[in-house]
Amino acid sequence: MKTGALAGWLMDRRKSQLPLISLIPGIRPISWMMNQDIFAARGVYRKTVPIPANNDGRRFYLHGEGANQVTELIINGKLAGKHIGGYGAFYIPVTSLVKPGSANQFEIRVDNSHNLDIPPLSADFTFFGGLYRDVNLLSVNDLHFSFQENYPGVLISTPNVSAKKATLLASAYLHNESDLNRATRVRVTIKDAKGKKVSTKTKDEFVNAGEIKKVSLPILSLSKPRLWSPENPYLYETFLEIIDPVTGTVLDTYSHKTGFRWFHFDAKKGFFLNGKSLKLVGTSRHQDYPGLGNALPDSIAVADIMLLKKMGGNFLRVAHYPQDPVILKTCDSLGILTSVEIPVVNEITESAAFRSNVLNMQREMIRQHYNHASVIIWCYMNEVLLRMPSFKGDKEMEKKYLQSVKSLAYSLDSLSRVDDASRYTMMAHHGNYNQYRNAGLVEIPQIVGWNLYSGWYGGRIQDFPSFLDSFQARHPEKILVVSEYGADADPRIRSLEPVRFDKSIEYAFSFHQFYWSVMRNRPFVAAAMIWNLSDFHSETRSETMPHINNKGLAEWNRQPKDLYYYYQAVLSETTYAKILHAEPRTAWFDAGFVASEKIRVATNQSELELFVNGQSVGWAKMKENLCEWNTELSDGWNHLQVLGLNKNFTGDTASVLYRKMGVAKELLEKGRKLNLLFGGNRTYTDKAGTAWLPARKYVKGSAGYNGGKAYKANGNDRLPYGSDKNIRNTDDDPIYQTQQIGIEKFTADLPTGDYEVMLCFAELEGEAAAPIPYNLSETKKVDTTSPRRVFHIVVNDELKYQDFDVSSEVGRAVAINKTFKKEIKEGEKLEIRFEPVVGEPILNAIEIRKIK
Numbered sequence: 001m002k003t004g005a006l007a008g009w010l011m012d013r014r015k016s017q018l019p020l021i022s023l024i025p026g027i028r029p030i031s032w033m034m035n036q037d038i039f040a041a042r043g044v045y046r047k048t049v050p051i052p053a054n055n056d057g058r059r060f061y062l063h064g065e066g067a068n069q070v071t072e073l074i075i076n077g078k079l080a081g082k083h084i085g086g087y088g089a090f091y092i093p094v095t096s097l098v099k100p101g102s103a104n105q106f107e108i109r110v111d112n113s114h115n116l117d118i119p120p121l122s123a124d125f126t127f128f129g130g131l132y133r134d135v136n137l138l139s140v141n142d143l144h145f146s147f148q149e150n151y152p153g154v155l156i157s158t159p160n161v162s163a164k165k166a167t168l169l170a171s172a173y174l175h176n177e178s179d180l181n182r183a184t185r186v187r188v189t190i191k192d193a194k195g196k197k198v199s200t201k202t203k204d205e206f207v208n209a210g211e212i213k214k215v216s217l218p219i220l221s222l223s224k225p226r227l228w229s230p231e232n233p234y235l236y237e238t239f240l241e242i243i244d245p246v247t248g249t250v251l252d253t254y255s256h257k258t259g260f261r262w263f264h265f266d267a268k269k270g271f272f273l274n275g276k277s278l279k280l281v282g283t284s285r286h287q288d289y290p291g292l293g294n295a296l297p298d299s300i301a302v303a304d305i306m307l308l309k310k311m312g313g314n315f316l317r318v319a320h321y322p323q324d325p326v327i328l329k330t331c332d333s334l335g336i337l338t339s340v341e342i343p344v345v346n347e348i349t350e351s352a353a354f355r356s357n358v359l360n361m362q363r364e365m366i367r368q369h370y371n372h373a374s375v376i377i378w379c380y381m382n383e384v385l386l387r388m389p390s391f392k393g394d395k396e397m398e399k400k401y402l403q404s405v406k407s408l409a410y411s412l413d414s415l416s417r418v419d420d421a422s423r424y425t426m427m428a429h430h431g432n433y434n435q436y437r438n439a440g441l442v443e444i445p446q447i448v449g450w451n452l453y454s455g456w457y458g459g460r461i462q463d464f465p466s467f468l469d470s471f472q473a474r475h476p477e478k479i480l481v482v483s484e485y486g487a488d489a490d491p492r493i494r495s496l497e498p499v500r501f502d503k504s505i506e507y508a509f510s511f512h513q514f515y516w517s518v519m520r521n522r523p524f525v526a527a528a529m530i531w532n533l534s535d536f537h538s539e540t541r542s543e544t545m546p547h548i549n550n551k552g553l554a555e556w557n558r559q560p561k562d563l564y565y566y567y568q569a570v571l572s573e574t575t576y577a578k579i580l581h582a583e584p585r586t587a588w589f590d591a592g593f594v595a596s597e598k599i600r601v602a603t604n605q606s607e608l609e610l611f612v613n614g615q616s617v618g619w620a621k622m623k624e625n626l627c628e629w630n631t632e633l634s635d636g637w638n639h640l641q642v643l644g645l646n647k648n649f650t651g652d653t654a655s656v657l658y659r660k661m662g663v664a665k666e667l668l669e670k671g672r673k674l675n676l677l678f679g680g681n682r683t684y685t686d687k688a689g690t691a692w693l694p695a696r697k698y699v700k701g702s703a704g705y706n707g708g709k710a711y712k713a714n715g716n717d718r719l720p721y722g723s724d725k726n727i728r729n730t731d732d733d734p735i736y737q738t739q740q741i742g743i744e745k746f747t748a749d750l751p752t753g754d755y756e757v758m759l760c761f762a763e764l765e766g767e768a769a770a771p772i773p774y775n776l777s778e779t780k781k782v783d784t785t786s787p788r789r790v791f792h793i794v795v796n797d798e799l800k801y802q803d804f805d806v807s808s809e810v811g812r813a814v815a816i817n818k819t820f821k822k823e824i825k826e827g828e829k830l831e832i833r834f835e836p837v838v839g840e841p842i843l844n845a846i847e848i849r850k851i852k
Helices: 298-311 325-334 352-369 395-419 433-438 463-474 505-520 562-571 806-810
Strands: 010-012 042-050 059-064 070-075 078-084 090-093 103-111 135-140 143-145 154-157 165-176 182-191 197-207 212-216 220-223 236-243 250-258 263-266 270-273 280-285 315-318 337-341 375-382 424-430 447-451 479-484 525-530 577-579 585-588 597-603 607-612 615-621 626-631 636-644 652-661 674-677 683-685 691-694 703-706 745-748 753-761 790-795 798-804 816-824 830-838 845-850
Touching: 059 078, 078 090, 143 236, 143 250, 154 250, 165 182, 165 197, 165 236, 182 220, 197 212, 197 220, 250 325, 270 525, 280 298, 298 325, 298 562, 315 325, 315 525, 325 337, 337 352, 337 424, 352 375, 352 395, 375 395, 375 447, 395 424, 424 479, 433 463, 447 463, 463 479, 463 505, 505 525, 505 562, 562 577, 562 597, 577 636, 577 652, 585 691, 597 607, 597 636, 607 626, 615 626, 652 691, 753 830, 790 816, 798 816, 806 816
Parallel strands: 010 135, 280 315, 280 525, 315 337, 337 375, 375 424, 424 447, 447 479, 479 525, 585 652, 674 691
Antiparallel strands: 042 103, 059 090, 059 135, 070 078, 070 103, 143 165, 154 165, 165 212, 165 220, 182 197, 182 236, 236 250, 263 270, 577 597, 597 626, 607 615, 607 636, 636 652, 674 845, 683 691, 703 745, 745 830, 753 816, 753 845, 790 798, 790 830
């Protein structure tokens, strides 16, 4: 179990359901965060383990499913073994060091320090460390399936499959740890889903003392097998047994679910499963979760795959590293096809040790996950040229580095094809075609994956189809998949006029609509792999939600976003409609402005009718799986319902809380606050549930500003306005990431009463933002000199703050609020002037609350 605790058991391999000795029960896994050369990250886990005195010559192995990233096992003060790599499983023999009949001191040391010889070296995800997956102490007979290569010693393949007949081929490594040469018998059996035996064969072997011997078992055949597919993921079970031929005693067992399927890729027509064309559509997945880091219980991992299945997805890119064994097990059972990869991301190290570690990771990954029906692709590099070292103009050094990358890629590809010729190999590149072509990396793998973000990180969104068509024309025989695409969608940010990099749900929604419309009609795009299933932790990111990559279809806690429901509408095979943005809404409602709300419904129906509070708003035709209406909502709760032309279709309903915001007395006396953001065109809902709306120029009978312009980050062409710096001293960064620069005054036509006013500031200039982990835009030199900015704040002709200097008070990119109370008398309005002393005044946000 991994319920936030690591549990391990001394297990009899023949009776693994019987826990004998708890190894590490109830210890919450500690996650350390590695950030290149900044943090050392070491942890030690200790446990006293009593070993029974009478073991009948049994052998003991410590099995770890994953620990990041260098693991050492110390038993009774002596080193038992070591494993390198943070995402693969390992088996360490401990028989010679344990003392039967005594208490044994187990110590597991895990070091997550940055190591140039161990990938990943850098990436857009957090390298949580520590012992974060299950640990077990295994007890096996002295003749057993071998753990020598960090896998259970059994490989199962289905070399020939058709609707009429299927074959199964199993090979096993037998390890004789006794002092005697042994005659043995190995039996392989296939059972159907009900446990009925459908085929079995045996083979006799002789294994010398101390020998690890490979045994190729007889081929098993099935007539008219039930085929495995996303629609019907039927699984048989394959059993292997080591048997004493004299006594008939079963010495060791191994079992694994088996799916019979056949598949192939075609460069022009895409992917085929069991002879039928199938567009692969799904997501990638990272394994972290709020409050747990990477130490997830199986229940969360399983729920992730079920979330993907419910969406209608049929593919999972297990990225950028092998994950908990339950992931592929669940993909097998739910019919989700997969690719799996090792964490060679962004860059390599030109060292023999790095090369050796990488090749070993690939070999471990293939052998540990070889028996899964869901796996169809082995991947080994992701965006490996994204972070090229600094060669300082040395072309020969650059050439040598690129040759090293190519050599390593070729070795990984060759290893993968030798170890498993039944599956395809893949590399995933970022969108710099010429760079990968010139480096010779395009031709090496069987499948080329492109991580494409035109219209997000750089370029125009229209560049996406052009790129695909150009690549296919240049490489008509190369299999193409879109291995990543997406746009940040901060669930707290909405916009009526979405633009690139505003982080709004609406821009990301239109981005996905466009990308899917392009791929849907191009059969040569074999797979569409959305980045990502859910938001995930990325320590190096700043932006609106620091340390989080918001490209997920669901939030970090797995709450689906509107994007998820869009893909449900796209992929659902039954009638579907989902009312989007069903969260509480807030809109302006004051002089000269009547709010009209846009109601959007994701659907696969041609036409829908919308009802608001029982009244029909009318019919809307579906376009790109979306129906839209503009209508007015009542202040308070609104009941929404959509129905279709099909009378049997129940449609969807939602209750939406709608709040009007303005200077009207009846609104302010309801406890409504005025919360306004300056210098941007997006709405932000803070952690308290308060909506901050874009400020407007002042008009009589309302509230707004005069003078100034929206701040735009110096040298940052991707942002439409504001900054994506991490604003310290707040969790509500979007409140402070936009501002009106050069503002002259703010006016609010408030009714009489007492008010509390909060002015929000942060100096956004003078400090370079952290570089975005993945950026294709041209990087311009940024002026990081701090501008002098001093101004007076005058409230209704009263000097409230003299010579206010944000930087001097708190520094740059730090939130600071100034709060005061003000009585508004009959015939008055609230007027706040910003009078420059040095430089231009600024205002990031304002909150006005009626207190009496």
